[in-house]
Amino acid sequence: MSLRDTPDDHVIDTVQFDVEAGKVREFARATFTEDPVHTDRTLAMSAGFAGVPATATHTVVSGHHRNQRAFVDSLGLALERVVVGGVKWEYLRPLVTGDSLTGVRRVVKDEIREGKRGGTMRVITLETEFVDAHGATVARQQETIIERGGGS
Known part of the structure; x- marks a missing residue:
């Protein structure tokens, strides 16, 4: 039975990670973020944030905590034929x-x-x-994966 024969909403994996100051700073630098609210805790707190806010694509950090080979294998993908078709984010509150x-x-x-x-x-x-420690949904990330020639 292939994954295509299973019902939609099939769980692939679960990942847990903390939003860490060092990673927030790395993402701010990597994305050329100029707003110091992403690097200065005092400024972030005075701006009303509960901590230093992460940049918009921060949930991609989850990829470092996942078993990517198991993910590819569970979908039955031939990695050499796979491209990312797109990624979208929806934030319900700042991370x-x-x-x-x-x-x-x-x-x-x-x-x-x-x-x-x-x-x-x-x-x-x-x-x-993505849910926080209180179980509240804080973000959603949608990915489109394309496997060229994957119809056989």
Whole structure:
């Protein structure tokens, strides 16, 4: 039985990580963020944040805490044919240093499409819902994974 034969909303993995000041600073530098609220705790607190706020794409840190090989294998993907089709984020509140997050990643759609230039491709939509230590949903990340020639 392939994953395509299982119901939608199939859980792929669960990940836990803390929003750490060092990682927030690294992301701020890597994304050329100029707002000092992402690096100065005093300024962040005076701006009304509960800690130093993370930059907008911070949930990608979860990839460092996942078993990526197991993820690829669980989907039955041929890694050499895979490309990322896109990533979207929805934040329900700012992530701040000190947050402890748990993310549950699910398959929300898995389909075979005909390519515009012939052949098929497998398009998988994944969604990770991140909750804080109190169980409140704080962010969602949606990824589209494309496996070229994945229709066989």
